[in-house]
Amino acid sequence: MFESLSARLQSVTERLRGKSKITEADLDVALREIRLALLEADVNFKVVREFVARVRERALGGEVLTGLHPGQQVVKVVHDELVAILGGERHQLRLGGRPSVVMLVGLQGSGKTTTAAKLAVRLRKDGRKPLLVAADVYRPAAVDQLVQLGDQIGIEVHSRPVGTPALEVARSGLEAARQRGLDVMLLDTAGRLHVDEAMMEELVRIAGAVQPAETLLVVDAMTGQEAVKVAEAFHARLPVTGLVLTKMDGDARGGAALSIRQATGLPISFIGTGERTDGLEPFHPDRLAQRILGMGDILSLVERVQENVDQDEAERVAKRMMESRFTLEDFRGQLQQIKKMGPIGQVLQMIPGAGQMANAAQQAVDEGQLKRIEAIIDSMTPAERRQPELIKASRRRRIALGSGTSTADVNRLLKQFADMQRLMKQFSGGRMPKLGGGMGGFGGLGGLFGR
Amino acid sequence: MFWRRRQQPTSDEPAAEQPADPALPPAPVPTPETLVPAATVARPSREASGMGLRARPSGFGARLRSILGVGVPASEATWDEVEEALIAADVGATTTMELVDAARERLRRRGGQATGEDVRGALANEVRERLERVGSGRFELGPAPSVILFVGVNGSGKTTSIAKLAARLKGQGHSVLLAAGDTFRAAAIEQLRIWGEQIGAPVVAQRAGADPGAVAFDAMTAAQSRGTEAVLVDTAGRLQNKTQLMAELAKMRKVIARQVDGQPRHVFLVLDATTGQNGLSQAEGFSAQAGVTGIVLTKLDGSAKGGVAVAVADRLGVPIVFAGVGEELDGLAPFDAAAYVDWLFAA
Numbered sequence: 001m002f003e004s005l006s007a008r009l010q011s012v013t014e015r016l017r018g019k020s021k022i023t024e025a026d027l028d029v030a031l032r033e034i035r036l037a038l039l040e041a042d043v044n045f046k047v048v049r050e051f052v053a054r055v056r057e058r059a060l061g062g063e064v065l066t067g068l069h070p071g072q073q074v075v076k077v078v079h080d081e082l083v084a085i086l087g088g089e090r091h092q093l094r095l096g097g098r099p100s101v102v103m104l105v106g107l108q109g110s111g112k113t114t115t116a117a118k119l120a121v122r123l124r125k126d127g128r129k130p131l132l133v134a135a136d137v138y139r140p141a142a143v144d145q146l147v148q149l150g151d152q153i154g155i156e157v158h159s160r161p162v163g164t165p166a167l168e169v170a171r172s173g174l175e176a177a178r179q180r181g182l183d184v185m186l187l188d189t190a191g192r193l194h195v196d197e198a199m200m201e202e203l204v205r206i207a208g209a210v211q212p213a214e215t216l217l218v219v220d221a222m223t224g225q226e227a228v229k230v231a232e233a234f235h236a237r238l239p240v241t242g243l244v245l246t247k248m249d250g251d252a253r254g255g256a257a258l259s260i261r262q263a264t265g266l267p268i269s270f271i272g273t274g275e276r277t278d279g280l281e282p283f284h285p286d287r288l289a290q291r292i293l294g295m296g297d298i299l300s301l302v303e304r305v306q307e308n309v310d311q312d313e314a315e316r317v318a319k320r321m322m323e324s325r326f327t328l329e330d331f332r333g334q335l336q337q338i339k340k341m342g343p344i345g346q347v348l349q350m351i352p353g354a355g356q357m358a359n360a361a362q363q364a365v366d367e368g369q370l371k372r373i374e375a376i377i378d379s380m381t382p383a384e385r386r387q388p389e390l391i392k393a394s395r396r397r398r399i400a401l402g403s404g405t406s407t408a409d410v411n412r413l414l415k416q417f418a419d420m421q422r423l424m425k426q427f428s429g430g431r432m433p434k435l436g437g438g439m440g441g442f443g444g445l446g447g448l449f450g451r
Numbered sequence: 452m453f454w455r456r457r458q459q460p461t462s463d464e465p466a467a468e469q470p471a472d473p474a475l476p477p478a479p480v481p482t483p484e485t486l487v488p489a490a491t492v493a494r495p496s497r498e499a500s501g502m503g504l505r506a507r508p509s510g511f512g513a514r515l516r517s518i519l520g521v522g523v524p525a526s527e528a529t530w531d532e533v534e535e536a537l538i539a540a541d542v543g544a545t546t547t548m549e550l551v552d553a554a555r556e557r558l559r560r561r562g563g564q565a566t567g568e569d570v571r572g573a574l575a576n577e578v579r580e581r582l583e584r585v586g587s588g589r590f591e592l593g594p595a596p597s598v599i600l601f602v603g604v605n606g607s608g609k610t611t612s613i614a615k616l617a618a619r620l621k622g623q624g625h626s627v628l629l630a631a632g633d634t635f636r637a638a639a640i641e642q643l644r645i646w647g648e649q650i651g652a653p654v655v656a657q658r659a660g661a662d663p664g665a666v667a668f669d670a671m672t673a674a675q676s677r678g679t680e681a682v683l684v685d686t687a688g689r690l691q692n693k694t695q696l697m698a699e700l701a702k703m704r705k706v707i708a709r710q711v712d713g714q715p716r717h718v719f720l721v722l723d724a725t726t727g728q729n730g731l732s733q734a735e736g737f738s739a740q741a742g743v744t745g746i747v748l749t750k751l752d753g754s755a756k757g758g759v760a761v762a763v764a765d766r767l768g769v770p771i772v773f774a775g776v777g778e779e780l781d782g783l784a785p786f787d788a789a790a791y792v793d794w795l796f797a798a
Binding site: 036039040041042044045107108109110111138139140141142144145146147148149152193194195220221222223224225226227229230247249250251252253255256275 | 642729
């Protein structure tokens with residue numbers, strides 16, 4: 001549904017090709033596209049307005065107008081400006097006192113409880129001794145949720161019987177941490193609306209009682225234009241020190257983070273990805289800037305590959321490739337791994353400039369070509385998969401019959417596989433792509449789609 | 452009304468001291484006092500904080516009024532500001548431009564000089580008609596057992612919405628069964644169980660980590676043998692770009708369809724009103740894999756206007772069926788496009 005900014009600017013760039021100078025009118029066309037891209041990324045409209053004005057100024061200042069690829073340079077100016085807003089100093093948690101308190105606050109469903117568990121795991125890795133405190137006394141089973149997460153990660157959870165007010169849970173939690181010699185208390189609080197005065201007042205009282213060293217506002221990456229109001233409201237009432245941007249493994253552009261950062265000056269402390277308790281990462285301004293702009297996201301691709309490809313298997317296959325022992329069986333395994341990564345078009349979209357190939361590849365999948373290849377390999381005997389040269393005319397007929405294809409299909413696959421093997425022999429000089437087996441398969445697949 | 456204002460302030464007493472009445476009165480909607488979840492304490496009174504949609508205007512209408520003025524002819528510059536106001540309500544750039552173009556066309560056809568009120572009226576009609584065109588607010592249970600599958604991203608409010616709809620259906624005299632299909636998130640099953648106890652609806656569940664398809668199967672079997680009218684199936688929250696998790700939803704659908712023809716009758720995408728333009732991607736992704744039939748728009752009592760739901764309804768043709776406010780069990784009502792537009796445009 002969303003076009004990337006680069007794609008949007010393509011037509012502008014086309015028009016400008018051959019011109020040695022962009023006019024102000026040309027620039028306005030480009031800025032209009034930038035404005036739309038930012039709005040679709042959920043950057044607050046006020047922030048967008050100021051931002052576009054600043055980029056315009058910089059561009060008119062001569063940085064863009066006379067360059068070789070003006071369109072690309074506009075994108076670069078935009079990117080750099082975004083990084084400048086997002087970046088600044090890296091936010092490190094300041095955990096002084098013993099125990100020092102980290103309080104997590106935010107709207108309902110933003111991901112506070114999950115973040116609390118993730119943060120506990122991270123702090124333990126840093127040599128801290130954390131205590132989780134379950135002060136969400138409103139949502140049914142919220143306390144159970146934290147207790148279960150604590151069990152999973154082996155970190156103690158402080159909770160009080162049903163009916164205990166949140167303030168009392170927080171106070172007794174601090175006492176418990178002190179008694180047990182634990183040095184960080186992670187306080188999970190109930191989700192609340194920023195416009196709910198009574199509930200905000202409760203947070204103020206809790207913060208007053210436990211004096212948090214860090215108060216982290218947990219924000220869903222999918223949040224829209226209201227993000228600024230929400231953050232300002234929490235920031236106005238509480239000593240918020242940083243943001244945690246959650247659900248960043250989704251396909252939201254995360255423009256809300258930019259808006260909040262611009263409006264409140266709060267640093268982004270962590271990025272939450274996935275539901276596993278190790279899914280909490282330090283924040284990289286340039287990655288988020290690229291994502292907001294919808295630029296090809298090679299890092300996400302690498303992550304997706306790592307997430308879905310069995311690393312040992314990938315290494316084993318890569319080794320076999322190097323030794324030219326790659327068989328049809330390995331090839332079938334690769335096809336299955338690629339399928340696990342998701343719609344192949346979507347995967348290829350992440351590679352800058354691979355849009356065309358993405359469509360072709362997706363079409364191939366839609367037309368069932370991948371399935372046909374798998375079916376053909378499935379119809380071979382293990383010996384045939386290891387030694388395709390065994391497959392003569394009568395075996396070809398049998399395989400075609402078994403897989404519901406024609407002998408021509410079988411021939412084509414065998415020929416392409418032979419080509420792939422030849423290619424791999426050339427690679428075996430140690431010039432294998434670093435991504436291992438998963439990516440090796442793409443090269444081979446390219447040939448299969450290209451017919 | 453698509454929202455309901457709660458009349459009685461919530462008690463400050465811990466809820467544990469007021470166990471739910473096992474014999475619920477056959478009132479159309481259970482009162483909050485009987486339905487405060489037993490495992491939690493009551494939130495501080497929201498009445499005192501002046502909450503509720505009616506009491507708190509959206510702010511959008513007031514903004515339009517200050518842009519457009521009263522009795523003043525609309526100019527080119529004001530249209531730009533109107534666009535911005537719609538975008539600020541999360542309607543999204545594309546839908547905003549369509550709405551504005553359509554409203555301008557309306558005014559042009561009518562002829563004469565358009566005033567601020569005319570512009571507001573034309574826009575409001577445009578939004579309302581687009582919402583109504585796709586059948587927003589329409590909900591019928593259908594022949595027993597009618598299955599309603601709830602899907603959505605993490606934290607959108609699936610479990611709470613199920614509890615609210617279950618309470619509503621119970622209040623209307625229907626038999627209801629809940630299926631704890633979120634076997635992934637810690638304590639999700641417990642959360643549904645607590646609600647089930649409060650509402651007086653049986654909960655079909657397996658252990659944590661069980662196959663959600665198997666839970667759906669059990670629920671269907673139980674519903675068939677008991678003659679239950681409505682089966683509300685919870686699912687784990689998932690992001691729409693996670694292929695395997697999305698395929699799991701397709702499988703749950705298949706399991707349900709195999710047991711009873713034509714089911715699930717409804718597949719509701721639970722959409723947080725605070726969501727921005729990713730709501731479109733959610734609607735597309737979940738529609739492709741789970742066959743979404745309607746939207747439950749939750750958390751409308753914050754400051755968000757839920758504009759992305761308007762974009763989803765308009766661009767993807769998915770109606771908004773229910774709207775949710777608050778955490779009380781009575782905080783769910785059929786979405787009323789006219790009431791929503793009145794609230795949105797009220798100055």
